[in-house]
Amino acid sequence: MGGTSDHRGHPLEMSLSAKDKALVRGFWAKIAPKADEIGNEAFSRLLHVYPQTKTYFSHWSDLKPGSPPVRKHGLKVVGGLSFAVDKIDDLIGGMLTLSELHAFQLRVDPANFKLLQHCIMVVLSMLFPNDFTAEVHLAMDKFLSRLALALSDKYR
């Protein structure tokens, strides 16, 4: 997932403390009712703010923010995040199947995980300004970074 020039893997292995996991679980439980909106907003932004990511979806009819195919895929993405929160104690093992999917079938350049990570963080801040405290921000950043590492684990 990149070497020393990759600021999000800096250092590469960042363990999630018990406090981090508690913050992530607690925050995720609070925001779960808005999961659909989170998925749509984050994924819409990925495509719009980083247009190069559209390359993976060129077969879709409409890539505009909030369009039906974008919303549908946003649901899949946020579903994946919920799944990962559940597997927070063993992300590498828990994300194995999804890692294989992204590596061998979808062949998503792992650089894009960072872009989606940022979009998710922006949306969480936007929708939950009072709950997305600096400590939650730190815990979520660590969690999503570790999740990206787990997703790219099977790449090579």
Added chain:
Amino acid sequence: MVVWTDFETATIKDIFSKLDSEVVGPQALARCLIVYPWTQRYFAKFGNLYNAAAIMGNPMVAAHGKTVVQGLELAVKNMDNIKATYADLSVLHSEKLRVDPDNFKLLADCITIVVAAQMGAGFTPEVQAAFQKFLAVVISALGKQYH
């Protein structure tokens, strides 16, 4: 030469006209120091940065956060020539402060997140794209004088 669309120009000016520099700057810098703790090495003289609460309440962090936003406001006033406007700031950051340019992106991400919290639903994907383009131009200008 950076080309700004009318939407981008209007959006950037609108964001900064409504932005509270007393809030956004301090919060963004504090988050940067908390979420990316290695950035604290540039602020060794700022006193107590021991934990998140200390950082959020640190007056030197707050003061510097405001300075950063004032620097951005300078870029907003000179959107057609940010590179030249930032020439001295670039030398300052490279020669005197010796900030690793990767850190500009970290602070920019924190600024984006804090502005998103301030603007709520108004921070649409289109607004986010314009704002991030602006920050990217600023980062590029700040890095220009690095060798």
